[in-house]
Structure formats: C-alpha cells, structure tokens
Amino acid sequence: MDLDALYQEIILDHYRNPHHAGLREPYGAEVHHVNPTCGDEVTLRVRLDGSAGTQRVVDVSYDAEGCSISQASASVMADLVIGKDLDEALATHAAFLELMQGKGQVEPDEDVLEDGIAFAGVAKFPARVKCALLSWMAFKDAAAQSQGEPV
Amino acid sequence: MTLTHALPGLLPGLDLIRADFPILTRVMDGGYPLVYLDSANTSQKPQVVIDAMVDHLERHNANIARAMHQLGAEATEAFEGARDRVAEFLNAPSRDEVIFTKNASEALNLVARTFPLGPGDRVVITEMEHHSNIVPWQLATERSGAELRWFGLTDEGELDLSNIDELLSPGTKVVALTWVSNMLGTINPVAEITRRAHEIGAVVVLDASQAAPQLPVDVQAVGADFVVFTGHKVVGPTGIGVLWGRSEQLDALPPFLGGGEMIATVTMAKSTWAPIPHKFEAGTPPIVEAVGLGVALEYLGHIGLENIHAHEQAITGYLLEGLAGVGGVRVLGPLDAAKRGGAVAFEVAGVHPHDVAQLLDSRGIAVRAGHHCAKPAHQRFGVQSTTRASSYLYTTPAEIDALIDGLEYTKSYFKVGGA
Numbered sequence: 001m002d003l004d005a006l007y008q009e010i011i012l013d014h015y016r017n018p019h020h021a022g023l024r025e026p027y028g029a030e031v032h033h034v035n036p037t038c039g040d041e042v043t044l045r046v047r048l049d050g051s052a053g054t055q056r057v058v059d060v061s062y063d064a065e066g067c068s069i070s071q072a073s074a075s076v077m078a079d080l081v082i083g084k085d086l087d088e089a090l091a092t093h094a095a096f097l098e099l100m101q102g103k104g105q106v107e108p109d110e111d112v113l114e115d116g117i118a119f120a121g122v123a124k125f126p127a128r129v130k131c132a133l134l135s136w137m138a139f140k141d142a143a144a145q146s147q148g149e150p151v
Numbered sequence: 152m153t154l155t156h157a158l159p160g161l162l163p164g165l166d167l168i169r170a171d172f173p174i175l176t177r178v179m180d181g182g183y184p185l186v187y188l189d190s191a192n193t194s195q196k197p198q199v200v201i202d203a204m205v206d207h208l209e210r211h212n213a214n215i216a217r218a219m220h221q222l223g224a225e226a227t228e229a230f231e232g233a234r235d236r237v238a239e240f241l242n243a244p245s246r247d248e249v250i251f252t253k254n255a256s257e258a259l260n261l262v263a264r265t266f267p268l269g270p271g272d273r274v275v276i277t278e279m280e281h282h283s284n285i286v287p288w289q290l291a292t293e294r295s296g297a298e299l300r301w302f303g304l305t306d307e308g309e310l311d312l313s314n315i316d317e318l319l320s321p322g323t324k325v326v327a328l329t330w331v332s333n334m335l336g337t338i339n340p341v342a343e344i345t346r347r348a349h350e351i352g353a354v355v356v357l358d359a360s361q362a363a364p365q366l367p368v369d370v371q372a373v374g375a376d377f378v379v380f381t382g383h384k385v386v387g388p389t390g391i392g393v394l395w396g397r398s399e400q401l402d403a404l405p406p407f408l409g410g411g412e413m414i415a416t417v418t419m420a421k422s423t424w425a426p427i428p429h430k431f432e433a434g435t436p437p438i439v440e441a442v443g444l445g446v447a448l449e450y451l452g453h454i455g456l457e458n459i460h461a462h463e464q465a466i467t468g469y470l471l472e473g474l475a476g477v478g479g480v481r482v483l484g485p486l487d488a489a490k491r492g493g494a495v496a497f498e499v500a501g502v503h504p505h506d507v508a509q510l511l512d513s514r515g516i517a518v519r520a521g522h523h524c525a526k527p528a529h530q531r532f533g534v535q536s537t538t539r540a541s542s543y544l545y546t547t548p549a550e551i552d553a554l555i556d557g558l559e560y561t562k563s564y565f566k567v568g569g570a
Contacts, residue, residue, distance in 0.1 A: 038505060038521040039529075041535070067505035067506050115174075
C-alpha cells in the first residue's frame with residue numbers, strides 16, 4: 001500500500017492549515033452532512049449572488065470535523081469554488097466526483113481541479129472516497145438550496 | 152517470543168491456538184503479517200468451524216423439521232444439536248429457551264417489539280449501549296407512549312448508579328443494558344443490577360455480545376430474564392444470533408415474525424402458535440450457521456471461558472501499559488484491566504482515528520476507527536470518534552508491540568509531538 005499516494009503533501013498542508021474554515025455571515029443556505037459509517041460531519045454555508053442562470057459563488061464557509069482527507073478536501077473545495085460562476089463550480093464538482101469514483105483510473109485535469117488533483121490517490125482507497133466527497137456533496141446541496149431549486 | 156512476553160494469564164499453547172485460525176497466517180500488502188486487533192467487531196474463525204460448515208453443506212444439507220427423508224433428519228439433528236450446545240454454553244435450564252435469530256440486533260428487536268409497554272411505563276437503558284440496544288427501545292417507547300430513561304456514566308467510564316433508586320422504581324418495566332461495553336470495555340455489575348430490577352418487578356435484558364466471547368455467561372447465575380449474543384463474535388459465523396429468555400417470559404410474549412414453522416395450525420379464520428422456541432423462528436432458519444455456531448461454542452468450551460478471560464485480561468493489561476507509554480494517547484474507559492474486557496478505545500492527539508487506522512493498516516494492523524455504533528458514549532466523553540484495538544484468545548503480546556510501534560510510526564508520519 002502506497003501511503004504517500006494517499007497522504008500527498010498538499011493534502012497534509014491543507015489539513016494542517018485549512019482555507020476558508022469557520023462559519024461566516026451572510027449566507028443563502030446552510031446544510032449539515034454526516035458520513036454515518038464513521039461520524040465525519042460538516043456544517044457548510046453557501047452565499048450566491050446574481051440572478052438565475054448567471055449566479056456566482058461569493059462565499060463558502062464551513063465547520064468540519066473529521067479525518068485529514070475530509071478536512072483537506074473541504075479546504076481545497078472552498079478554494080476552487082469561491083469566486084467562480086455557479087455553473088463552473090458545479091462543473092468542478094462533477095470533475096472531482098468523476099475522479100473520486102474512478103477507482104484510480106481517471107487522469108485528473110490540473111487546470112480544472114488545481115490542488116484537487118492531490119486526491120487522485122484517494123480514489124484507490126474505497127473506504128476513504130466518502131471522506132473526500134463529504135464537503136463537496138454538502139456544497140452541491142447548499143448551492144441547490146441557495147438557488148431555491150434543485151441543481 | 153521473548154521472556155518479557157511471559158505474561159501471567161496468557162493461554163498456554165498460544166501457538167497451537169493460533170494454528171487453528173488459518174487467516175492468522177495471512178501476509179498483507181507490503182509483506183506485513185496480519186495483526187488482527189478488531190475482534191470486538193468480528194472474531195476470526197477456527198478451522199474446525201469452517202470444516203463443520205463445509206461438511207454440513209457437502210454431506211447433510213436439507214431443510215429442517217419438514218423434510219421426511221434421511222438428509223432432512225440429519226440436518227434437523229445438526230440444527231437442534233446446535234441449540235443444545237448453546238443451552239449448555241449459557242447454562243440455560245431448558246434448551247427450548249434458546250431462540251435462534253440472525254444476530255444480536257434481531258434478538259434485541261424481538262424483545263423490544265413484542266414486550267408489552269404502555270403510557271406510564273418506563274424503560275431504562277444506559278449511555279454506554281451499542282446502538283442496537285438503544286434504537287429498538289427508542290422505537291418501542293415512541294410506539295407505546297412509555298418513557299425512556301438512561302443510566303449515565305462516570306468519568307472513569309463506569310455506570311453511574313447514584314440515581315439507581317430513582318431509575319429502578321415502580322413503573323420501570325424493562326432494564327436493558329450491556330454486560331461488557333463495546334467501546335469503553337467496562338464490565339458492568341449485571342447480577343447486582345438484575346437483583347435490584349427484580350425487586351421492583353422489572354424484567355432485565357442483557358446484551359452479552361461482548362461478554363459471551365470472553366466471560367463465562369451463566370444465565371442462571373446472573374439471573375436476568377433475557378440474554379442475547381451474536382455468533383460471529385464467538386468464533387462462529389455471521390448470520391446467526393441467540394436470544395435466551397426464561398420460559399415464562401417467552402411464553403407470555405406474542406410472536407415477532409409470522410410464517411412457516413412458527414405455527415401450531417393455520418386456518419383462514421385464525422392461526423395458533425407453536426410452543427417455544429419455534430414460536431419465534433418463522434421461516435427456514437440459518438441452518439449451517441447454527442451448525443457452525445454450535446461447533447464454535449464447543450471450541451471455546453474446550454479452551455475454557457475462564458482461561459480465555461484470563462488471557463484477555465493479561466493482553467489488555469499489556470495493551471494499556473503500552474498505550475500509557477505513547478505520548479498523546481488517551482484511553483477511554485477503565486484503566487484497570489481487571490474492570491474491563493478486551494476492547495480498548497483511544498485517541499491520538501493531533502491524528503484523526505481514520506488516519507490512525509489507515510497508517511496501521513499500511514503495516515498489516517487491523518483496528519476499528521469511528522464511533523463503534525456507540526455515539527451517545529462518545530458524546531459523553533466529548534469525542535466524535537476513536538480508534539479501537541480489540542484482542543481475543545489468539546492475540547499475542549508481540550502483536551500489541553506491533554500496534555505500539557505502529558502508533559509511534561503514525562505520530563511521526565503526521566509529525567505530531569510526544570507528550
């Protein structure tokens with residue numbers, strides 16, 4: 001087992017110094033997601049602006065409790081989606097989901113996923129995929145609620 | 152093994168016992184020999200159990216109690232023979248008091264679902280229960296309008312019995328608690344609590360899932376009304392659990408599941424029930440699983456539960472001593488091995504339990520990380536999750552050494568300091 005493939009230095013850096021952590025005002029929607037098998041939890045807030053179809057992610061803030069993978073993933077996710085158009089942020093979500101569900105066979109695009117490519121190794125550890133996806137799923141849910149309709 | 156490993160209480164012939172468990176010879180990824188410290192989750196299986204199940208399927212397979220042929224008779228004899236083994240293991244007054252279920256959860260649900268409760272009644276459980284002894288009682292009290300109350304825990308991880316007079320007072324109909332905690336390891340004073348509960352006319356339900364593997368479980372000595380355990384933690388297979396209940400209690404309960412083999416007669420107007428145990432065994436039961444369980448209990452009986460208990464205490468003491476020497480490690484539950492079973496949950500400062508388990512797994516060491524289906528107990532101690540190492544009759548001191556080394560490696564990997 002290649003531990004260093006799982007625990008990339010980028011992941012450990014984000015784990016030790018998470019970006020955008022803490023819950024902030026104002027926000028459009030707040031969600032609470034849990035990973036019932038292990039107990040990892042995240043409370044996540046999303047703030048969008050603009051009108052339907054041209055919305056932008058102004059802020060994502062979160063309070064996460066969990067392992068290095070889930071904490072680092074929340075940090076990387078917030079980095080990637082804040083400031084993006086919602087459509088682009090959701091496309092990034094889709095790219096990360098594809099990487100995580102790819103069983104290690106998907107080649108990540110660094111232009112899209114930036115630090116997120118460090119999670120490529122996580123896809124080879126099925127038990128940890130849910131850790132990496134927790135905050136991304138929370139973001140998608142909160143963004144949908146923020147819009148007032150399913151994304 | 153070195154001389155420092157000659158711990159008093161260790162099972163003699165530990166190498167021979169280990170040779171009974173073929174999986175213990177596995178070499179894991181990276182060339183590390185398996186160090187299996189997750190036996191409170193599920194135990195490994197000795198060859199004799201595996202062989203008995205294969206032999207049953209190869210030579211004696213048939214449905215039971217309804218097949219009028221030689222194989223049917225052999226299968227029935229094997230299945231009912233397993234019931235005798237269980238009755239012997241529990242020192243049950245009657246084999247008819249042994250009900251086969253699919254696991255301990257189903258056994259607890261059977262009692263919670265059928266026991267008569269109503270508004271004004273009270274059910275008392277404890278904060279250290281496994282979810283399987285919490286959720287069925289939440290459902291039962293919500294359904295019936297009865298009240299659910301809890302024994303709290305002391306900082307040392309033992310039951311807080313300071314309000315026992317209030318909790319065990321008239322109106323309390325059921326007291327349901329674990330014999331040994333799957334998270335804190337605590338061995339509870341179940342005989343004493345049973346005695347107190349009986350003074351006010353309450354029935355006592357004991358979850359012996361963690362006790363049955365490592366303590367002599369004598370249902371007559373402990374005096375409870377219902378005792379449950381599961382097969383896969385006592386070196387038996389998954390898919391089979393046991394509910395033992397006093398005849399008069401079981402007779403008074405309505406059926407749990409309806410179906411084949413649980414009836415006396417069925418007409419379009421109404422049905423009547425078979426006597427226990429069959430009243431609670433609707434449908435084709437887990438036959439080969441029962442056969443495996445019977446052989447597993449015989450295996451444990453040959454080694455002796457007292458001897459297994461002494462071994463677990465010796466290993467647990469050695470583990471607690473080892474953990475005390477790792478800076479930043481905090482053990483939850485009693486620190487005295489004599490007060491606890493062989494499951495030890497702990498925290499490593501600065502490293503999340505998942506990451507601890509992942510690092511240990513990379514060295515072939517299997518532990519459990521998470522809430523261990525005991526979220527209220529974790530909340531009580533202000534932690535979200537823990538790492539749990541749990542030993543069994545095949546665990547060696549050298550495996551504990553490997554765990555301690557693995558924890559030091561984990562700390563260095565995540566660059567967390569000493570004290």
